[in-house]
Every structure is written in structure tokens, then in C-alpha cells.
Amino acid sequence: MSESSIQYYCYPRTATPPNFADKLIRCFRSNESQIATVNQENGLKSDNVLKTVRPDLQEIGFDVETGKKKQDKIHRPVLFGENGEAELRYEVDAYHEEWECGLEIEAGRAWKGNAIYRNLIQASMMVQVEILAMAVPNLYTYSGGENPAFEKTKNVVDTLYSSERVDLPFDLILIGY
Numbered sequence: 473m474s475e476s477s478i479q480y481y482c483y484p485r486t487a488t489p490p491n492f493a494d495k496l497i498r499c500f501r502s503n504e505s506q507i508a509t510v511n512q513e514n515g516l517k518s519d520n521v522l523k524t525v526r527p528d529l530q531e532i533g534f535d536v537e538t539g540k541k542k543q544d545k546i547h548r549p550v551l552f553g554e555n556g557e558a559e560l561r562y563e564v565d566a567y568h569e570e571w572e573c574g575l576e577i578e579a580g581r582a583w584k585g586n587a588i589y590r591n592l593i594q595a596s597m598m599v600q601v602e603i604l605a606m607a608v609p610n611l612y613t614y615s616g617g618e619n620p621a622f623e624k625t626k627n628v629v630d631t632l633y634s635s636e637r638v639d640l641p642f643d644l645i646l647i648g649y
Contacts, residue, residue: 483644496575518565522537533571537566545563
């Protein structure tokens, strides 16, 4: 059997990976033939990647976005107001309540559209998100060229988690698909 092109890193890199990391990665690896971005002519849209891995994510306990309508989205509270009602919520692609893990899957916007930065900031504000899993293409191919999104994202995340100036309030699993 050949080695998988689906790769991941857990942060901080000085801590033991969460005990569920392998289960999460299996959701991506079991769909590798459909979602892997290495040797693809054109990159998939993130919605297509999410749709492909959704059944496996649901099987291990994630609530997963099912569409673009408000009722199909997964929301995490950020700010609470009168009577303890959530006044501000941010969306995530999937959430596992027991693991307090939010999942974001990005494609072309991961790097070029700065989606990774938005994900990092929003996850910092979400209530009960102790772990953020962020999946980005290993290599995003588009009509104008290629973008090594995973490597670029890994460089940013390595820097953030090794900096003494930034203390992110969650652990992170970075997945390259």
C-alpha cells in the first residue's frame, strides 16, 4: 500500500496529540482518492471536500454543515447577552461537542483569500472550542498556477505556536489533503 498524501501536524508540537486525532485523519484518508490535491488538475471547492468527508465525520460524532441556509450551518457562540442568549455566533464547518473541536475546511481561499487567518481569529473567540482542526489543500491548482497552501499555512502556524508574543487559546490540528 502506498503512503498517504494526507498529512497532519498537531499544535502545540510539544504536547501529545489529542486521542481522537487518528479518527479525524481517517475521515480524510478514507476519502483520499476523491479529495487529495496532489496531482490534481484543478482543485476542489471546500464545499465539495466537506460533502465528501461528511458521512465519516458524522459517524465519529461531528455535527456537520449540510448546506448554505442558516438552519444548515453549524454555529458556535461568541458573546452572550440578555438572559444568557447568544448574541454573536461564528460558523464552523463541523463541531464535535464531546471533544470541543471545531473543524474548518478550506480550498483556494485558504491561503490566497486569507481564510486561515480568519479561522484562527474566530476560533479564538468561540465558546467551547478547545481544539481547532483546519484542513487545507496540500497543493491548490487553479488556472493561474499552483499554491502550496499546506506548507504556507504550516509556516504561519509553526510561527504562531512558537512565538512568545502570541498565546492561542486552543490546540490545533492542521490537515493537508
